[in-house]
Amino acid sequence: MISVSPTLLDMERKNFLRSLLIGAVSTPAVINACKKSSVANETVGTTSTVTGGSSTANCVVAPTETEGPFPTKVPASYVRSDITDGRTGHKLTAKITIGNSSSNCSPMAGAIVDIWHCDADGNYSEYGGTGMQPTNYQSVHFLRGRQTTDVNGLVTFTSIFPGWYSGRATHIHVHVYNAAGKSLKVTQIAFPEGSGTAVALVNGYSKGMSGYTYNKNDNVFSDDATGIEIATVTGNTSSGFELKIQLSIPA
Secondary structure (H helix, E strand, C coil): CCCCCCCCHHHHHHHHHHCCCCCCCCCHHHHCCCCCCCCCCCCCCCCCCCCCCCCCCCCEEECCCCCCCCCCCCCHCEEEECCCCCCCCCCEEEEEEEEEHHHHCEEEECEEEEECCCCCCCCCCCCCCCCCCCCCCCCCCCCCCEEEEECEEEEEEEECCCCCCCCCCCCCEEEEEEEEEEECEEEEEEECCCCCCCHHCCCHHCCCCCCCCCHHHHHHCCCCCCCCCCCEEEEEEECCEEEEEEEEECC
8 A cells, every 4th residue: 555644634534434443323424524625726827727627717726625434445456447346337437637736737647546436326345334334345346446647647447427325416536646656636526417417317326316415515515616626527328428527736
């Protein structure tokens, strides 16, 4: 595993995971564990770029978000572009471009990118058997993976469209490191919502959308007024969906 210096977010996550050993965790505890970081968005330069599917005249740094409560335990073990690992759902191809905000958001080659997200039923691998996630998936590692950016700053993952769970909108977690393994950014990707969007078409799989938390009420995405964290998502349930987003970070 890559060693990363402890931060306030790390300590918060560790304290939360330690609480799982004590007993069942209530839904409010899950929501608190997923709360937004207090780090504000940064804007640098004047280069026109696309971040989160929204055009802007500035190079906007991706917001820092929490890793928890389900981060990959040994991310270096899952270097793979296809992270489906047997999970069923509508195909999703995720294309994530990493830009260097310290260099006018130019493509960052050689960056290490980890992603992870829940399955169609809202469950995460590597966790479970608790009140927060009754189904025990501690021994499997689906929907987790690592890739290194190419010369265009791009990584591509094949996965399934994420489901949802109580208190959160549909999302994907991202952790970016430099080539030497230094942590540069922990953030999350949101999905467009509304009539005709992928979220509406998937319709929560068998769960439906009753009780779904939309971006505007999500404790991570609710303050994203300009849509920095919202990806561009195209496609359909027959042929699958394609997600594209640029995440600009200082390096």
